[in-house]
Amino acid sequence: MTVPVRELQTPAWASRSFRYLLGSEATSLAGSAVSTIALASLAVLELRATATEVALLAFxxxxxxxxxxxxxALSDRYDKRRQLLGSDLAAAGALVSVPVAAVAGVLTIGQLYVVLFLLGAARVVHDAAAISLLPAVxxxxxxxxxxxxxxxxxxxxxxxxxNAGAALISAVGPAVAVLADVASFLVSAVLVGRMRPTQPPARRDAHRSLVQxxxxxxxxxxxxxxxxTVIAALSVLSFxxxxxNTYWAFYLLTTLDISPTAFGVIMGVGSLGSLAGAxxxxxxxxxxxxxxxxVAGFAVSPLAxxxxxxxxxxxxxxxxxxxxLTxxxxxxxxxxxxxRSLRQALCDPRYQGRMQAASTTVTAGSRPLAAAIAGALxxxxxxxxxxxxxxILQVVPVLLLLASPVRALRTMPVPPASTSVPPAREGEA
Structure with a gap:
């Protein structure tokens, strides 16, 4: 069964848990935007990372x-809110080591490898819990x-x-600017702690392993x-x-001689396009x-x-x-x-976490291989x-979608009544 897309625009703001989730995601993303610029500037401009080291950092x-x-699988088994809390605190702990080491004069490219790995692990746990939690909010x-x-x-x-990252780097340097991201993860953890989502019952069957x-x-x-089909297209685009992206920042900062401040401004201006699109x-x-x-979103990417x-x-x-970029x-x-809305609407609530994880695995999971291939190339x-x-590779997913029924889909499917997640409780308003 499908309904016109316009009927899916009922405001979600009435849910208190959704407001906290929104605040948590926005806060941590703002901080991560600062550290993205700061860590790239640290690696390229201060630690003098080579092209191979830049590729290894991405990998x-x-x-x-x-x-x-x-x-x-863990997000479908256990409390998603606690997983969000744990990932925020772990990310903050990993990041705070960067300015500490920089002030002590012992920061190395090796430490950045460790920090980026821990940040990536925290993000994987966070995303699996956050995206699959939304239908319960x-x-x-x-x-x-x-x-x-x-x-x-x-x-x-x-x-x-x-933009804040560009200003902070100019004012206090890239290492100290990372503290803004540390603070953002701590604020995010506080907001997550105030959430009270209506989650499906935890699936902790002792007779089933995580592998099963x-x-x-x-x-x-x-x-x-x-x-x-959508996940397959996403995976190729991501690759x-x-x-x-393995050499995007490196190319701008070196070959095109763009300053860290201008780099931050380009990313900031481009984000305005993301805002309008959302x-x-x-x-x-x-x-x-x-x-x-x-389909249009996929088609514009290679042209841009x-x-x-x-x-x-x-x-x-x-x-x-x-x-x-805008x-x-x-x-x-x-x-x-x-x-994302299409996949969430079609997916049985019992599989939300694993469906999102499957998407992450074949999209984000292909990126280390892509970074390694980029380094070899x-x-x-x-x-x-x-x-x-x-x-050029970004043209392939457009062809996949044009050859599928997705291109002709005009309305948003709604889940069958037997698999729908109940709306938020009245107390959430």
């Missing part, structure tokens, strides 16, 4: 994504609206964090054609982007349909890489790159919000050629 940071299936017909608000808040947080739960989850996802996603899907919105491949040093190109993130966020080819390969 190590993405490596924990390969454990996503385990995180998904809002009613099924509020999912698209809730994802739109989460996307908008995340975009604002990312933009604010990028993982296998059951994978079989479920493989048996859902629409979910399976292409990961090859390109806010307008329900309206776009109502006008052109859920399927075309998803052309300015990067043609760019040279100078303010004019910095403006062009910011504009291209357009890319607008459609990426509108498409991402729509495909850079030994044989120049960096611009590696960037071009990453851009």
């Amino acid at each position: 190590v940071g993405q490596l924990p994504s390969t454990l996503a299936l385990w995180a998904g 809002v009613a099924p017909n509020q999912l698209h609206n809730a994802n739109s608000k989460l996307g908008a808040a995340s975009s604002v947080a990312d933009s604010a964090g990028s 739960d993982i296998v059951a989850g994978v079989r479920y996802v493989v048996g859902q054609p629409t979910i399976r 292409g982007l990961a090859i390109l 806010l307008l996603a329900p309206s776009i899907t109502a006008r052109i349909g859920i399927g075309p919105t998803i 890489q052309l300015p990067l491949l043609l760019a040279g040093p100078g303010l004019r190109w910095e403006i062009v790159l910011a504009a291209a 357009v890319q993130l607008f459609w990426a966020t509108a498409s991402g919000t729509s495909q 850079a030994l044989l080819l120049d960096v611009p050629t590696v960037l071009a390969i990453g851009a």
Whole structure:
């Protein structure tokens, strides 16, 4: 059964737990935007990381994504709120070691490897719990609206964090700027602690191992054609982007001679496109349909890489790159919000964590391999050629979606009554 997309725009704001989840996600993302710029600046400009070391940093940071299936099975078995708390505190603990070591004069590239691995592990646990928790925080017909608000808040947080990161790095240096992300994780933990979601009963069957739960989850996802197709397209797009992103910051900071401040501004301006895409996603899907919105987001991505491949040093190109990133993130966020809502609406609540984890495994889980391949390619080819390969690969998922029923999907499916998650309790308002 399906309903028009416009009927899925019932406000999700009435749920107190949703407001806390929204605040938690936005706060931690703002902090992470600061540390993304700060850690890249530390590695490239202060620790003088080589191209190979930059690729290895990307590889190590993405490596924990390969454990996503385990995180998904755990999120379906145990309390998701506690998993959010634990991941926030673990991330804060890992990050605080960076400024401490920098002040002591003992910071090394090896320590950044460890910190990025721990941050990646915390993020995998956090994402599996947070994304699969959303259907327990809002009613099924509020999912698209809730994802739109989460996307908008995340975009604002990312933009604010990028600009704040650029300012903080200029004012206090990249190492001390990392403390902003430490504080953001602590605030996020406080907000998560105040949540009271209506979660499905925990599945802690002593006769079933985690491996059996993982296998059951994978079989479920493989048996859902629409979910399976979207995840396959996401995985290929992610692989292409990961090859390109391995050297994106390195290329901008070195070959194009963009300063850390300008780098932060480009990311901040680009995030405005993400904000607009999140806010307008329900309206776009109502006008052109859920399927075309998803396809458009995938199609814009490879086209948006052309300015990067043609760019040279100078303010004019910095403006062009910011504009291209803005357009890319607008459609990426509108498409991402729509495909996430589509997958959540179609998925049985008992498999939400494992479905999201399956998506993470084949998308984020492919990034370490992509980073390793990018590093190997850079030994044989120049960096611009590696960037071009990453851009060309992003055409493949567009072809996958155009050949599937997703392109013709105009309305948002709703879950059968037997698998719907009940709306939030009255006490949540």
